[in-house]
Amino acid sequence: MKEVIKVQAIKKTYNAESIPVHALRGVDLSIQQGEFTALVGPSGSGKTTLLNIIGGLDAATEGSVLIDQQNISQLTDSQLIDFRKEHIGFVFQAYNLIPVLTAKENVEFVMLLQGKSQAERDARVKDLLGAVGLSEQIDRRPNQLSGGQQQRVAVARALASKPKFVLADEPTANLDSKSTADLLDIMAKLNREENITFLFSTHDQRVIDRAQRIVTLEDGAIISDEQNAIGS
Amino acid sequence: MIFKIAWRNIWRSKLRSFTVMGSVIIGVWSLSFMLAFFAGFIEAYVSSAIENDLSHIQLHHPDFKKDKEVQYRLKDIEAIEKQVTSLDAVKAYTVRSLNNGMLATATGSRGVQIRGVLPEKEAAITNLDQKITTGVYFDATQKRNPILVSKRLAEKLNLSLKSKVVLTFQQANGALTSAAFKIIGLYQTGNAIFENLNVYIRQEDLSRLMGETAMIHELALLLNKKDAIEATQHYLSQHNDSTQVLVENYQQISPDVNLYESQMSVATYIMIVIIMLALIFGIINTMLMAVLERTRELGMLMAVGMNRSKVFLMIILETILLGVIAAPIGLVLGFLTNAYFGSYGIDLSSYSEGMEKFGLSDVVYTHMQTADYLLIMIAVAITAILGALYPAFKAIRLKPVEAIRKI
Incomplete structure (x- = not known):
């Protein structure tokens, strides 16, 4: 299998000058193409920080992150924005859709930034919203959708750019059981059928149960990394 | 997007x-x-x-601007009038005799500028006939020495229609002369500075009293369009001797405008x-x-x-x-x-x-x-x-x- 993400000796210290807080204390992690991985651990264990660093949203104090063998730690801010646009999909806990755009336009947005043609955009939007079960709601704006539906649009948006992997930070934290189950079904299906790599942080046992691989963080360090036989 | x-x-x-x-x-x-x-x-x-005072263009003797002395008059006025009448841009013109003098009444006196005007031409250029609020404008039936003063000045000097005033001014030979005038009308222009200073008499009366005919100090032109000022001014400057005739537009005449x-x-x-x-x-x-x-x-x-x-x-x-x-x-x-x-x-x-x-x-x-x-x-x-x-x-x-x- 191909290694998509390689995290090497990542350390992250906040307030290094005054009262240092060590969010990550030397993390090594390798994610292969097609893996469905849950990053678990108590609050403050460093899950979100690690996801942000892998996603190029935050810089590590030490260590490096290689995406498809490219060291993103060396990229400038504007290069990182372009890199994220082309290679990384994001799903946020609070959905973070653009409120003034419809579901279709939200999914289309990243492809527009990539300069994709109208035909290509239309086809992909149709496929993706179909895959997340929202073919009927494409013209609705986020405030006309339930939380679960909004998060499914967010998943479709994350996949629109054909990223190398999708990072999801607590994607089910704001969802009820039914919506959580639906979302996990969709993510697992995309992972299984289209070999899409998912890395998500979660507290939610229902999500952890569905992961194929469970990486546990505590106090900024990985304390276990195991395969989950019953996942997905 | x-x-x-x-x-x-x-x-x-x-x-x-x-x-x-x-x-x-x-x-x-x-x-x-x-x-x-x-x-x-x-x-x-x-x-x-x-409209009241400056017109678009005025011609004077160059020294008249500095010292408003009566001897600084426009000499060859007929030739200048001929030039002016030949220009299409000119809507109306008039010539004036000007003299600084003293207006005396039974109750007081005041320095004034005496404007000796040709009634018809003056009316065409300043609408003076329409600015008479009390009394009448000049006409052929009036006898000698009628005068128009402003309503404002009349109030200040306690004058009314038919009041007699005495004007004292310099003659062409430098001697002083005085003459009595009868107020036939009170005018109002809306410009207090102008009204306090100017009185109108007929040019023929002024010339007679000054002892010389056609003593013209000012020629004022009103044009059809403001745009024509520059060209007209240029034409008149070119066609007259600059030591004898100064051609100025309204902005040059009145710096405050x-x-x-x-x-x-x-x-x-x-x-x-x-x-x-x-x-x-x-x-x-x-x-x-x-x-x-x-x-x-x-x-x-x-x-x-x-x-x-x-x-x-x-x-x-x-x-x-x-x-x-x-x-x-x-x-x-x-x-x-x-x-x-x-x-x-x-x-x-x-x-x-x-x-x-x-x-x-x-x-x-x-x-x-x-x-x-x-x-x-x-x-x-x-x-x-x-x-x-x-x-x-x-x-x-x-x-x-x-x-x-x-x-």
């Missing part, structure tokens, strides 16, 4: 957008009205000065800057609120790959759109207001006493050039962009990871 997002964003908070648009509308409207009002004000002042006209453009720019400054701070405040409220959303946009220049453009575009909607409304309101007051005028009669002292009439007709509307549009566009710059910079300085965390 950026345009679409920007357009929809401005309707997210309708109250806020309407507040910005309202301030732009009021700013543009008040600016166009104020500019038109001041332009009308100046125009009225200049027109009044041209020139000052008013030139200061108008300065005042225009100052007003634009003041109103636009107030507008800039309003826009900065509102757009900054819009940016701060959307911190998380802007962070997300940058997280998913929208580069900073596009975020910057989006914020600028939102502000420009608000301006593009509001400015034309303000301009239309301004245009309608100016059209209304341009036809009916603004009655400032309650302040007219003070205004007349400055030679201003009490009704101001608003008046604005098309170019000034364009100037306002450009000023609003620049204001909108300047007002949006700080919020837009604030937006692109956000760090996605911190912005997304904001609740």
Whole structure:
């Protein structure tokens, strides 16, 4: 299998000058193409920080992150924005859709930034919203959708750019059981059928149960990394 | 898509957008009205000065300007009149004999400028016949020595119709002479300075009393169009001996008129800057609120790959759109207001006493050039962009990871 993400000796210290807080204390992690991985651990264990660093949203104090063998730690801010646009999909806990755009336009947005043609955009939007079960709601704006539906649009948006992997930070934290189950079904299906790599942080046992691989963080360090036989 | 997002964003908070648009509308409207009002004000002042006193062009002996002595007269007046009558641009002209003298009454005396005029020609150029509020204008039936004084001067000197006054002035040979005149009419021009100083008598009376005929000190021209002033002035200067004839336009004759006209453009720019400054701070405040409220959303946009220049453009575009909607409304309101007051005028009669002292009439007709509307549009566009710059910079300085965390 191909290694998509390689995290090497990542350390992250906040307030290094005054009262240092060590969010990550030397993390090594390798994610292969097609893996469905849950990053678990108590609050403050460093899950979100690690996801942000892998996603190029935050810089590590030490260590490096290689995406498809490219060291993103060396990229400038504007290069990182372009890199994220082309290679990384994001799903946020609070959905973070653009409120003034419809579901279709939200999914289309990243492809527009990539300069994709109208035909290509239309086809992909149709496929993706179909895959997340929202073919009927494409013209609705986020405030006309339930939380679960909004998060499914967010998943479709994350996949629109054909990223190398999708990072999801607590994607089910704001969802009820039914919506959580639906979302996990969709993510697992995309992972299984289209070999899409998912890395998500979660507290939610229902999500952890569905992961194929469970990486546990505590106090900024990985304390276990195991395969989950019953996942997905 | 950026345009679409920007357009929809401005309707997210309708109250806020309407507040910005309202301030732009009021700013543009008040600016166009104020500019038109001041332009009308100046125009009225200049027109009044041209009509009552200056005309468009005047010819004098070059030394008359320095010392208003009677010997500094226009010598070959027939030749000059011939030139003037040959010009198509000339609407009317008149010649005047001028003499500084003393007007004495039973109760007091006062220094005046005696204007010896040709009644018909004077009426054609200054409408003096229509400015008689009491009594009559000169006509052929009157006997010797009729005089017109202003109503204002008459009140000051306690004079009325048929009162006798004595004028004392210099003759052509330098000797002083006095003669009694009877008031046949009181005139009113609305310009207090002019009214306090000038009395009108017939040229024939003045010439006779001065002991010489056709002693002309001034030739005043009224043109069909203001645009023809430069060419006419140039023509008359070229065709006359500059040591004998000085040709001046109204701005040269009266520097205060020139000052008013030139200061108008300065005042225009100052007003634009003041109103636009107030507008800039309003826009900065509102757009900054819009940016701060959307911190998380802007962070997300940058997280998913929208580069900073596009975020910057989006914020600028939102502000420009608000301006593009509001400015034309303000301009239309301004245009309608100016059209209304341009036809009916603004009655400032309650302040007219003070205004007349400055030679201003009490009704101001608003008046604005098309170019000034364009100037306002450009000023609003620049204001909108300047007002949006700080919020837009604030937006692109956000760090996605911190912005997304904001609740």
